[in-house]
Amino acid sequence: MPSFDVVSEVNQDEVQNALNQANKEITTRFDFKDAGAEIVQEKNDIKLRAVNAFKLKALAEIVLGKLAKRGVSLKNIEQKEPDISSTGKASQTLVIKQGFEGDTAKIIVAAAKATKLKIQAQIQGTDVRVTGKNRDDLQEVMAALRAGVDDFPVAIGFKNFRD
Known part of the structure; x- marks a missing residue:
């Protein structure tokens, strides 16, 4: 039975x-x-440090700009609040979100099922697996999810399209 996975991964x-x-x-x-x-960079965290809050804000803008230019979706980057020490030094953490959390996965499943096609969508860990008998139905689901990409809180991608 043909299937594919809907994923949210950052390269x-x-x-x-x-x-x-x-x-x-x-x-x-x-x-x-x-x-x-x-x-x-520490695994899925990017730590920014500067001498003051103004320089930290400029540093964050540079990093986010470079990420956007390299094709990394800023939907998958969560900016934590900056920490300003008593001496004025500033630091901030940017968290890279990988995979879907529970609520986001449910939104993806609901969007796939809203197409009213003969498919099954189920949450598997941090991904969503969509299966169906007809390959064309799966391609329509992909197109519908791509069209509604603005409705999702994270960027989505597709992999493992199998027959």
Whole structure:
């Protein structure tokens, strides 16, 4: 029976390339000279540090801009509140969201079933598996999900299209 998976994944290579570009930019920019700006990636967290809140905001804009240019959806990037220490140093964490959480997966399943086609959609871990007897029905579901991509809180993709 044909099937495919609806996933929400961020390409870690593109994230690494974007962070490398951002690091190059902050080392060459005059306004970041002696600003103590730092970008560190730890698995699915990106930690930003700067000498003050103004520089931190500029650093976050650079990083988000580079991520967007590399094709990383900003829907999958969650910005935590900046932490400002008593000495004025600022830090912020950007969390990269991978996979669907429970409520988001339910929204995807409901959107797939709303097409009224003969398919089954079920949550499998952090992905949603859609199966059906007819390959054309599955392609229509894909098209419907792509058309409604603005309704979802995270970016979606498709993989494992099998017969």
